[in-house]
Amino acid sequence: MLSTEYRLRLEFICQRIATNQEVELKEMIWANKLAKANRSAGEMLRKARRAARNDIKEGSLDELLNDMDLGHPDPAQHKQNFDGAEDIADWFRQEKTDDWRQHD
Numbered sequence: 001m002l003s004t005e006y007r008l009r010l011e012f013i014c015q016r017i018a019t020n021q022e023v024e025l026k027e028m029i030w031a032n033k034l035a036k037a038n039r040s041a042g043e044m045l046r047k048a049r050r051a052a053r054n055d056i057k058e059g060s061l062d063e064l065l066n067d068m069d070l071g072h073p074d075p076a077q078h079k080q081n082f083d084g085a086e087d088i089a090d091w092f093r094q095e096k097t098d099d100w101r102q103h104d
Contacts, residue, residue, distance in 0.1 A: 002040060010034060010041055014048035043069045 002010070013031050016023050035042035047066055056062045070092065082088050 002034075002038060006034065006041075010044055014044050017045075017048040018051035020052050 013027050035045045050066045054062050079091055
């Protein structure tokens, strides 16, 4: 669980990422370290990166995928087609960070 101070600091950084504003290197390093250590922080950072790369319209499929934290934040890594049911199941699996046992 994130402390209020960490959550607010991360929300500020994520808001700047999502709106394509400049973020200092030391802030990005801090945010990435926190994202690796905490699942909620990682989700917040991925959503901000998706919002920065995509023009997510309200009610769109992109909004749904972002809200569910599915798929890769980088559009170049997006899956274009599936080779079968197992390929679809792999797409829904998420990489587990070191805190995969954490319950948020």
